[in-house]
Amino acid sequence: RGTFGTRWEAMKAKATELWVCCARRKREAREFKPPQMRGSTRLNISDDLKIGFFSTDHATQTDSSEILSVKELSSSTQKLAQMMKSLQVDFGFLKQLLQLKFEDRLKEESLSLFTILHDRILEIEKHYQQNEDKMRKSFNQQLADAIAVIKGMYQQFFEVEEENVSLQDVSTVKTNILLRKLKEKEEVIKELKEELDQYKDFGFHKMESFAKETSSPKSNLEKENLEYKVENERLLQIISELEEEIQINLKENSGLEDELISMKEMAEKDHKTIQKLMDSRDRLREELHYEKSLVQDVINKQKEHKEMRKKYGSLSVKVARSAKGREASLSPWPKSPPSTTALRPHSATMSVSSAGAQKAKMPKKALKEDQAVVEDKHGLESQIEALKANLENEKKKVERFRKEADRLNKSWEKRFFILRNRYESKTLISAV
Numbered sequence: 001r002g003t004f005g006t007r008w009e010a011m012k013a014k015a016t017e018l019w020v021c022c023a024r025r026k027r028e029a030r031e032f033k034p035p036q037m038r039g040s041t042r043l044n045i046s047d048d049l050k051i052g053f054f055s056t057d058h059a060t061q062t063d064s065s066e067i068l069s070v071k072e073l074s075s076s077t078q079k080l081a082q083m084m085k086s087l088q089v090d091f092g093f094l095k096q097l098l099q100l101k102f103e104d105r106l107k108e109e110s111l112s113l114f115t116i117l118h119d120r121i122l123e124i125e126k127h128y129q130q131n132e133d134k135m136r137k138s139f140n141q142q143l144a145d146a147i148a149v150i151k152g153m154y155q156q157f158f159e160v161e162e163e164n165v166s167l168q169d170v171s172t173v174k175t176n177i178l179l180r181k182l183k184e185k186e187e188v189i190k191e192l193k194e195e196l197d198q199y200k201d202f203g204f205h206k207m208e209s210f211a212k213e214t215s216s217p218k219s220n221l222e223k224e225n226l227e228y229k230v231e232n233e234r235l236l237q238i239i240s241e242l243e244e245e246i247q248i249n250l251k252e253n254s255g256l257e258d259e260l261i262s263m264k265e266m267a268e269k270d271h272k273t274i275q276k277l278m279d280s281r282d283r284l285r286e287e288l289h290y291e292k293s294l295v296q297d298v299i300n301k302q303k304e305h306k307e308m309r310k311k312y313g314s315l316s317v318k319v320a321r322s323a324k325g326r327e328a329s330l331s332p333w334p335k336s337p338p339s340t341t342a343l344r345p346h347s348a349t350m351s352v353s354s355a356g357a358q359k360a361k362m363p364k365k366a367l368k369e370d371q372a373v374v375e376d377k378h379g380l381e382s383q384i385e386a387l388k389a390n391l392e393n394e395k396k397k398v399e400r401f402r403k404e405a406d407r408l409n410k411s412w413e414k415r416f417f418i419l420r421n422r423y424e425s426k427t428l429i430s431a432v
Contacts, residue, residue, distance in 0.1 A: 178253050277412045284405045291398050298394050309380050316373040
């Protein structure tokens with residue numbers, strides 16, 4: 001704040017200087033006059049006005065000495081314009097200076113406020129963390145004390161070997177221990193009641209014997225009576241405490257039975273979920289086996305198509321060879337002797353014409369068979385391409401199903417692991 005005060009004073013001094021300078025320049029501008037006007041305070045344009053019939057026009061004319069020069073006026077206006085520009089520049093600089101000073105002050109104030117708020121927030125966070133640590137420590141201490149108290153209360157009456165007891169028999173062991181404890185308490189109560197009855201009978205008999213004996217003093221009787229009363233009250237107090245303990249044990253037993261029932265229900269639910277997981281896993285395995293069988297069928301079909309294609313290829317080769325053999329067998333002309341040809345020209349021409357007809361028919365049949373074989377080849381090739389495409393699609397489907405099955409198996413294994421850990425933790429908590 002000290003530095004800001006000094007800056008503010010300097011800025012005020014500069015502003016006052018600028019204001020004084022501007023006022024001085026304004027005053028000089030107002031008081032500025034050209035040299036022709038400095039002598040006379042007032043222009044004498046109509047001082048020589050004459051009134052008459054013939055001299056009014058001449059008398060009203062302005063004198064040449066009264067008109068100022070244009071150069072002086074232009075120079076004075078230029079000076080005034082320069083002064084106005086300088087004043088504008090000075091005011092612009094003053095405005096920028098004030099803006100910069102104000103921005104610097106705003107930045108300083110905002111920085112100071114930010115640092116104060118940041119320090120305050122850090123202090124609050126530190127205080128909150130300290131309180132949280134204190135509360136955690138106190139809660140941990142209280143929990144440890146409560147666990148130690150419960151452990152000591154249970155260890156006073158019975159001890160259980162935790163290593164030999166399995167997780168499944170924890171509830172049965174607890175019930176057996178509580179039943180044994182109740183039996184022991186009942187036996188103690190019976191013994192105390194019998195002792196109380198004996199003390200009562202013994203006290204009455206003793207009082208009768210003391211009443212019969214006149215030699216015994218009364219003070220001894222009163223002392224013994226007080227002792228018996230104190231003993232009786234003590235025994236009654238012990239009996240009431242034991243009865244209260246029995247009630248508490250019964251309540252604990254009922255609570256443990258409820259916990260046992262709830263744990264059994266949870267175990268049944270967990271068993272059902274595990275069974276569902278096992279069923280889903282088996283279902284996924286069956287689906288995988290089914291997909292594998294489908295893929296194997298597709299592969300077998302492809303193999304069969306390949307064998308069929310080979311067979312069709314071999315048949316086409318055989319057909320082509322047979323057609324070539326037929327053409328070769330039909331192509332040579334049968335040679336006849338000259339005598340027979342000379343004697344039977346008509347029969348020779350007939351045989352030639354019949355052979356030409358057979359020769360023309362056989363190539364047409366061979367061409368038809370070749371076209372059928374080519375069409376069959378094209379059909380088989382298209383079927384093979386379609387089967388290849390189906391095989392690729394089936395492979396992709398099998399891969400996708402395998403990945404999905406792996407993902408589901410992993411997710412179900414995680415869930416099964418979580419449920420098993422939860423069940424084990426519940427059994428351990430119930431055992432503790």
